[in-house]
Amino acid sequence: MNIPSLIEQQRAYFNTKETRPISFRIAQLKKLKEKIEKHEDEILTALQSDLHKSEFESYTTEIAFLYAEISMMVKELEGWMKPEKVKTPVSHIGSKSYIYKEPYGVSLVIAPWNYPFQLALAPVLGAIAAGNTVILKPSELTPHVSSLLREIINETFEQSYFTVVEGAVEVSQELLEQKFDIIFFTGSVPVGKIVMEKAAKQLTPVVLELGGKSPVIVDETAKLDLAAKRIAWGKFINAGQTCIAPDYLYVHRDVKPELLSKLKDAIQELYGSKALDNEEYTHIVNQKHFDRLFPYLENGELLYGGSTNRDQLVMEPTILDHITWDDPVMQEEIFGPILPVLTFDSLDEVVEKVRSKEKPLALYYFTEDEQRENTILEQIPFGGGCVNDTILHVANPHLPFGGVGPSGTGSYHGKASFDAFSHRKSIVHQTTKFDFSFRYPGSKFGLSIIKRLLK
Structure with missing residues (x-):
């Protein structure tokens, strides 16, 4: 697979704005849930093959978690997407202030092996809900789950929107050399440092879910x-x-x-x-x-x-x-x-x-x-x-999940997942019905008025 070409394909699709409407985002979340339901038995079998997980543990820690997250997102997404009106100071009389939530663009999700299905798709849910495209790199240490993820995702979504790229360390290294709009990594602290170093060269935002001695x-x-x-x-x-x-x-x-x-x-x-x-x-x-x-x-x-x-x-x-x-x-x-x-x-x-x-x-x-x-x-x-x-x-999807310092940066789950994959764009909408001369240089009393307003 030509990774640079794939990224450009996703960037071109993102630029069509197809991923922006709430109807599209909800449809993709529901589609993913339907596919998980359809492949439940195969997921359980893959987890048994890779980690010898029981049906009880696999369902409760890998599958049910995703169902709960998707249900919450479908229910709450409209409210999360709405522009958030915030207070405006007296110095800005006549204006209104808002925070708009916009998707970053092309996202990379690198998943670990310990909960290879849940920890691959949980961040993806946030990326979809926020309106991004996704390239998912599952862990090569759980090959049955990795292969099944590729099969499920690639039969369900166009690769220009959401695709799975399998491979070992060299594939991850190649991915990290590319320009993404956001990178989400779950794994060890040493590898997290490498991800952050690579992202820094492109000034790419990162979410790192790491670990430590708890x-x-x-x-x-x-x-x-x-x-x-x-x-x-x-x-x-x-x-x-x-x-x-x-x-x-x-x-x-x-x-x-x-x-x-x-x-x-x-x-x-x-x-x-x-x-x-x-x-x-x-x-x-x-x-x-x-x-x-x-x-x-x-x-x-x-x-x-x-x-x-x-x-x-x-x-x-x-x-x-x-x-x-x-x-x-x-x-x-x-x-x-x-x-x-x-x-x-x-x-x-x-x-x-x-x-x-x-x-x-x-x-x-x-x-x-x-x-x-x-x-x-x-x-x-x-x-x-x-x-x-x-x-x-x-x-608890109402609690943001993440580390601090060496145990990670950023958080996700529920609304926090939507926030993790969204840029909060600050906007002041100013009136054109009047204008205050004191804000401009040369105003006789401008400085004294500004001093009083901003104290």
Whole structure:
């Protein structure tokens, strides 16, 4: 495929203004939803082939999420598109001020492998709703999903509007050398830096959804039964291959033994005593990532799990105790089913230590103390998160989702997705019925009037 030619083809189509009307945008969103519904079984099969995902996990985390987003966009899009009237200062008497929302143009969406269907199409929904054309680059690490995405999209849309370009790293590199109007990337921090560097050469706006070491903090007031179950669910769903999974557990010394005991029980309740044999348990994406994770099992003390099957690319839900901040497992995002445990004695210690690290994409805090909750939320910077739960904030389309600093830039989901792919154009509509002479040079009292108006 000739990538420069494809981009020019999309730019020419965008310039016809065909993508601008609300009727067109809604029709494309509905068309995409119909195609997903039509291919549901094939999507589930592809996810099973690439990641050994269960039907339950695939539907709830990959397909249902998209249905909810599309339904919301179809319902709300007309209101989002309307020019937004804003206040006008007294110095602008006679004028009206508006913010118009216009599409950027040709957009590039680069998708990751961990939720290869949902994280490919969720940003695309925002691009479509905002009136852009789209080139989607799915991950080569999930080839069945990538191929199916190409089949579904290319049979549904003209390539001048929305198309899928498959390939490995060299294809991504070629795409990033081109001139796009906006780039949306989901993936690792190192690759995110490359995307931003390439985009900077073209002065292209970017949205980066990255990651980081997201803590889950449990204090001595927490309801431990619920904390254990919700932490186990959030950590080990998708075998821990989730950008907002709890990366490590930071627990108060007084409740640590009880919480860890309950956490073991929760894991067994979710995945059984032999998770390696559980057909509902997701596998590691490939041998490279398996081999990256395996040495972490030697860190600290193995408290639970640790069994693996490299041939099947499966690793048990694992808890590591007596971990220090200097251990290898604490140096980078784990992105796998390994939960290291750290201990604290005071909340001040938690705030100081977490703040000393890179800003995480997510943070989870289990407590029954509102004052402590406020302390954590106000004093630790992070992308988003939950109090007394994990993961769920990502599933609320009314909440913008994104990181801060090293964990990402920009946000999406729901209206935030529309905003991410829209330029907000500021307009002052001035009256022609009268004119004020004081605004022009040479006015006798102009400067004194302006000083009074602008104070």
